[in-house]
Amino acid sequence: MFGGRRKIEASFPALTIEQCLAKTIKQPDGVVIPGRNILEHCHIVGEVAKEILARMPDWIRKDLFPDGSDLIAACHDIGKISPTFQRKIYEALSLEDKEILSGFKGFEPSLEKQWGGHAGVSQLTAGTQDIGPWIPTILGQHHGVSPNPQKYRGNDDIFGGEPWLALRIEIVSRLKKALGTDFPLVKNALQTRVLSGLTTVSDWIGSGSFFIDPKDMNWKVKIPDALDCAGFIHPELKPGLSFEGVFGFPPKDQQVRFFETANEHGVYILEAPMGSGKTEAALYAAYRMMEKKQATGLYFALPTQLTSNKIHDRVNAFLSKVLLETSPHKKALLLHGSAWLKEKEIGEEGSPGRSWFDQRKRGILAPFAVGTIDQALMAVMNVRHGFVRAFGLAGKVVILDEVHSYDSFTGTLLDALVKELRSLHCTVIILSATLTKERRSSLIEVDSRQDAYPLITAQQKENGPLIEIVSEKESDVYVEIAHRSEEEAIDEALKRSEEYQQVLWIENSVKDSQDIFRILSARGKERGIVCGLLHSRFTKSDRSINEDRWVHFYGKNNPDRRLEQGRILVGTQVLEQSLDIDSDFLVTRIAPTDMLLQRIGRLWRHEETKRPDLASRETWILSPVLDSVMDSPEGFGRTAKIYAPYVLCRTLMVWEDLLKISIPGDVRKLIEETYSERQDENEAMIRYFQQVIKKREDLRRLALLGLATEGKTQSDENAMTRHNTIPEVDVLLLRSCHQDALRKTTIVRLLDGSEISVPLNGSAISPNERRSISARLMQDTLRVPFFYAPGGGRPEWLKDYFYLGDKEETLLRIGLLSEDGEVRSVEHRYANDRYAIRYDAVTGYQTTKR
Structure with missing residues (x-):
């Protein structure tokens, strides 16, 4: 065995540069033949990087990508x-x-994990040159993680000693000559991140189908087509569109003020009431920035998959208005755990079963995308290929919606993201109906002194002056508030629906929403009242159907159907964000003030909606009496496990005696009264407050660990972008599945009764076929807490269609749904030892203790 730092020469000469292979090719008959050699492959990747840089605006390239960046990628x-x-x-x-292989005795490939494989050797080799500390780091992490091979040197015997080091240095010299450049000076960690992104993306494209054939010496002319195919084409926008021309209605005063202010790179915060048109204001500001070539695209980030699904539709409607027919990009990609780029996988990381297979890392490169905040947060985290996300966001308009819904853990990450986006020349737009002054100040890193509402806050240049614009306030709308018991609320909801009102009932947990739904549905059935349920534990297919149905009933585009009968829609927090629903009467479980205001925003949302004569703008809040929970938070029920008892008690202090509030007049006051420090707290509240402060600080420190660049890089599947003490897992529900050994496939019967065949070897079919199978199976998945999931081992037969995690992980479980609705394991036993599990398209995933 060769010692880690010994410097004696290896016992056999180095290969020639032409003999050193970078790739192999597996032919249709299974025969594996040599692919490109290393010099050719590296040169291709360098030229791809050069072309990517040529397509970038000067204002991004000159600051972030110094001349010679293409050599780093090469x-x-x-x-x-x-x-x-x-x-x-x-x-x-x-x-x-055989002659070549005979010289490799003692060089065991299994040892490569000690220094991070060939990427570690690239890093060590670059470290022998006088090119600063950052370029070796970039080369070392081009597969997504930093190998950190500290105990080795570039000329160690295990790497071939001096002869092989000389060969590596020689190939660098040849690449310098071929590209006509030398290494640049990389100045800081930010440049390192985006250059790592450029290197990885160039390698991805340069490893693709355009460049596979080693006999093709005319590869350089194919680079523009390869980039076009990958999506690196500038969108084409219609010039000079007005706000009304895009959305079909004239802008309000605050919308005009916002998009006239958000006219250059910077951070912009728009605080305005629910349903006041914040989304349209942000999108039009994005259009104006893209039209004048000051932004390269758009990423719209939301808290959850549910909310991003609905905004995705609205963003696509917006794009259909602002893009020319000739534009190569027509729609926004939907990026979260169940969506991906539709181009075929290329490059080493694109092979079946690899973490790149879900393609979220690449999807954020698209000019237009909608997704969860997690995909953006990973741009500043020490996660696998996090730097690809940073590279993909550079220069875009990034809209961060519903920012009030994040705790101090995600909030800490969000603050870091906003700071990095500014350095990446992004236009950052932050939307919220319910921000505190403290939170607004931390996002923009300048103390805000303004108490007005609605409010536009802007900082256009880093460390520049703070701009605070008090938008013209709309007329106050008064909402009646009542505090009643659950039994009274059930009777009232049924009574209102009999009066043809559309009732909304919001609970804080899936279990509570299912329990209330069963009661209302059973009693409503006797009276001909239609009841529905929306929460996060439906399969993707059923959730989409349910959402579309109830948005149809409760939306603004269907006045006739709305008035034909009363209805009750029960749900969880999914109803308070991004779904365009409008109720005549609202019942809500107690929640923090900002959440209550969001829910009230779903009450009489559209002024033009026709309502029954007896309807009144009224909300009933279900809550315990304050005195009963001061010493015993159990009185809040499951709600105390979701929201801090301190915040719930403070909310009750503010809301308990309210009979009426005005929107937007009271919004700022209610928020600040709930979250501002108080000196007159009693002993119980002081104890609750100390718990909140401790948890907030613990979460902040935990979040900072995720930002650190030292230590082990996390896989993005395990990256903590939210603090969730309850691990979750995806569940795939099927009617049946059995393997056909003769055909080497698994026959799967889906929930709708149809059957598909899933080949055991996914690489034997085309990427499009593989993706089609994966997409169809994905429609019958949902996410649940780990302890509610069906048992069973790792479903290896799905490894080419889902990312299952590392060997010791199981990120996917399978449940078999019987005709009577019981979920069982694949062995047809109890799915879970502790819980009986049932599923149906009306109630969703249900668990009951055995």
Whole structure:
């Protein structure tokens, strides 16, 4: 065995540059033949990087990508010129070159994990050159993680000693000559991140189908087509569109003030009431920035998959108005755990079963995308390929919606994200109906002194003056408030629905929403009242159907159907964000003030909606009496497990005696009274407050660990963008599945009764077929707490269609749904030892203790 730092020469000469292979090719008959050598592959990747840079606006390139960046990308694979890698690649060939292999004795490929594989050797080799500390880091992490091979040196015997080091240095010299450039000066960590993104993306494209054939020497002319295919094409916008021309109605005063203010790179916060048109104001500001070539695209980030699904529709409607017919990009991608780019996978990380297969890392590169906040947060976290996300966001308009809904853990990450986005020349737009002054100040890093509402806050240049614009306030709308018992509320909801009112009932937990729904549905059935339920534990297919149905009933575009009968829609927090629903009467469980205001925003949302004569703008809040929960938070029920008892008690102090509030007149006052510090707290409240402060600080420190660049890089599947003490897992529900050994496939019967065949070897079918199978199966998945999931081992037969996690993980469970609605394990036993599990399209995923 070779010692880690020994510097004696290896016992055999280095290969020639032409003999050092970067790739192999598996032919249709299964024969593996040599692919591109390392020099050719590296040169291709360098030229791809050069073309990507040429397509960037000058204002991004000149600051973030110094001349010579393409050489960094080209040198990513120089570490493949090492005995362990070359032994591995030659052994993979069907026609082995025995003469070459005979010299590799003692160079075990399994040892590569000690120094991070060929990427670690690239890093060590670059470290022998006088090019600063950042470029070796970039080369080392081009597969998404930093190898950190500190106990090794570039000329160690295990890497081939001096002869192989000289060969690696020689290939660098040839790449310099081929690209006509030298290494640049990389100044800081930010440049390192975006250059790492450029390197990885260039490698991804340069490893694709356009460049596979090693006999094709005319590859350079194919680079523009390869970039076009990957999506690196500038969108084409219609010039000079007015707000009304885009949305079909004239802008309000605050919308005009906002998009006239948000006219250059910076951070902009729009605080305005629910339903006041914040989304349209942000999108039009984005259009104006893109039209004048000051933004490269748009990423719209929301708290949950549910909310991003609905905004995705609205963003696509917006794009259909602002894009020319000739624009190569027509729609926004939907990016979260169940969506991906539709181009075929290319490059080493795109092979079936790899973490790149879900393609979220690449999806954020698209000019237009909608997704969860998590995808953006990982741009500042120490997660696998986090720097690809940073590279993809550079220069875009990034809209962060519903920011009030994040705790101090995600809030800490969000503050770091906003700061990095500014450095990436982004236009950051933050939307909320219910921000505190403290939270607004931390987002913009300047103390805000303004108490007005609605409010526009802006800082256009980093460390520049703070701009605070008091928007013209709309007329106050008064909402009646009543505090009643659950039994009274059930009777009232049924009575109102009999009067043809559309009733909304919001609970804080899935279990509570299911329990209330069963009561209302049973009693409403006798009276001909239609009841529905929306929460997060439906399969994607059923959730989409349910959402569309109830948005149809409670939306603004269907006045006739709305008035034909009364209805009751029960749900959880999913109803308070982004769904365009409008109720005549609202019942809500007690929640923090900002959440209550969001829910009230779903009451009489559209002024033009026709309502029954007996309807009144009224909300009933279900809550315990304040004195009963001061010493015993159990009185809040499951709500105390979701929201801090201190905040719930403070909310009750503010709301308990209210009979009427005005919107937007009382919004700022209610928020600040709930969250501002008080000196007259009693002993119980002081204890609750100390718990909140401790948890907030613990979460802040935990979040900072996720931002640290030291230590082990997390996989993005395990990255903590939310603090959730309850681990969750995806569940795939099927009617049945059985393997057909003869056909080497699994026959799956889906929830709708249809059957599909899932080949055991996904690489034997085309990427499009594989993606189609994955997409169909994904429609019958949902996410639940780990302890509610069906038992069972790792479903290896799905590894080419879902990312299952590392060997020790199981990120997907399978449940078999019987005709009577019981969920059982794949062995047809109880799905879960502790809970009986049922599922139906009306109630969703239900668990009952055995």
